Amino acid sequence: MATTKIFKSGNSLAVRLPRDLAFGEGVEVSVSREGESLIIRPLRLKMADLVRRLGAPPAPSYIERLALKPPRRTESKGEKG
Template sequence: MSAPIKSRTFKSGNSVALRLPKALGVEAGAEMVIREERGRYIVEPVKTVRKKIDLSGIYGSIPGLKPIERLDMEPRELDRDGKLLKRD
């Protein structure tokens, strides 16, 4: 656990703000969650969820885009180093 860092609140419009020192490594514009627990304020970054991109709507609109053909799906043997063994 690192040493505590002190900072003062200041007025920003109709709100009270807290400046986070650069040493904390928080990027400007980062979205944060603030909650109170037993008289303490906890400030944490918002966990971002990566969205999956659905490309099914553009199939056929890109020249040369073809579905992947099903390959031979038989299990293959690996050597001790994890490399594929040659087939007969």
């Protein structure tokens, strides 16, 4: 179990998370209290944030284009072509 101390940061109190327990710099988290425990959870990404993190889609030159053939017309038993 890692231990750390609470310290003052501006007008707030803060906790420095050990590297092996951190979510990563800039990750938004929710903080809640359950009894004597503080629970820190990463927030789920909104779709816009996910798209921004993934980056732009590949350029069209990298996308394989498929040659689509028109559907073949088949005659049923009662039809004459």
